[in-house]
Amino acid sequence: MKCFALIALLITANVSCKKNVKGETQLYPAPDPVGTYAKGADVSWITEMEAAGKKFYNNAGEQQDIFKILKDKGMNTIRLRVWVNPSSGYCNTADVLAKAKRAQAANMRLLIDFHYSDSWADPGQQNKPAAWANQDFATLKTSVYNHTVEVLTVLKNNKIVPEWVQVGNETNNGMLWNDGKASVNMKNFADLVLSGYNGVKAVDPATKVVVHISNGYDNGLFRWIFDGLKNNGAKWDVIGMSMYPSASDWAAKNTQCLTNMNDMISRYGSEIMICELGMPVSDAAACRDFIKDLMAKNKSLPNNKGLGIFYWEPQSYNSWKDYKLGAFDDSGKPTVAMDAFLP
Structure with a gap:
């Protein structure tokens, strides 16, 4: 009994x-049901941090699993990056699966972020994986498709199906340079995005595809990229944005971001997600206010087009990897910035 x-x-x-x-x-x-607002974090560093001996604590000082701490702070979703063949092994398919299993065990939803690189892909670098370096463009498109399908199939075989998948990370000027550099050949970039999109849908048609650009306040950048993608036959479901303002300019940039989000909806009909955000850990109170304001703006979008908001590596305390935009203090406990995600 x-x-x-x-x-x-x-x-x-x-x-x-x-x-x-x-x-x-x-x-x-x-877990929050599908369709509810996503409040999450990218914690792709977590396995590497734990291997280095990092521990995490709730605000009461009790050591806990990072996924429980985040869940108790109101988060319901995890974002994980995927690298093709990283030298360290971290963020490869096996490592992503291990973290995705932990997210699922914590009843958290999932956003998968394909970088299509062996290391960081961002506005300043979009390097091809070493194994793809000498491929012609037709083969490169096939490699994007196959890699996308292979990783998502591994997850699906373990009964894990992400709600969202990014095809590229902060692709302000395309990806897989120079073939897919948007300023050189927008059609090539669009073809690569379409290959990724088709790969995602081949594994699960219900998974939503995200194209992710940084500087969510820069409407000119977003119009250039998404006009170019649309005019060259690419497909996507969600427009993803990054926001990394300072304590002094976040209010102005959030206002600009709201204008941009509304324009993206009226122009393309897309849903909008803030895939990354952060602020210096020393400005935790300002960061809390920034997040709450941006979340409210994202939620205010018409027809529930605002899908969610993600802190990038909030658990990176003690300036892990010299990263200073986390949301945990030097004792491994959440700062007040994390209170923005509470109900």
């Missing part, structure tokens, strides 16, 4: 019982 009573209690409380990474039993709130 005690067992049945416990099960009934868990159902009534809308929680589930899961094993954490240490094999300890923990209670997690049930």
Whole structure:
């Protein structure tokens, strides 16, 4: 009877019982249903941080699994980057699967972020994977498709299907340079995006495809990229944005971002997601206010077109990898910036 009573209690409380990474039993709130607003974080560094001995604590100072801490702070979604053949092994398919399993065990939803590179892809670098470096363009398109299908199939075979998939990361000037450099050949960039899109839909047609550009306040940049993609036959479901303002200019940039988000909806009919955001950890209170304001603006978009908002690597305390835009303090506890995600 005690067992049945416990099960009934868990159902009534809308929680589930899961094993954490240490094999300890923990209670997690049930996942938010598909269609609810996504509040999340990219924690792709987590396995590397844990291997280096980093530990994480709730605000009471109790050591906990990072996924539970984030969940208890109101987050319901995890974003994970994918690299093709990284030298360290981190962010390869096996590492992504391990982290995705932990996100699923914590009843969190999933956004997968393909960089189509062996390392960082961003506005300043979009390097081809070494294995693709000498491929002609037709083969390159096939490689994008095959890599997308292979990774998502590994996840699906483990009963993990992401709600969203990015085809490229901060592709302000295209990806897989120089073949897919937008300022050189927008048609090539569009063809690569379409290859990624088709790969995603081949594994699960319900998964939404995101094209992600940084500087969400820069309407001219977004019109150039998405006009170019549309005019050259690319497809996408969601427009993704990054926002990294300062404590002094976040209000102005959020206002510009709202104008841009509304323009993207009226121009292309797309849904909008803030795939990355951050602010110096030393400005935690300003960061909290920035996030709450941007979240409200994203939620205000017509027809529920605002899908969600993601902090980029909030757990990177002690300036991990010299990154200073996290949202945990030097003792490994969340700063007040994380309170922005609370209900």
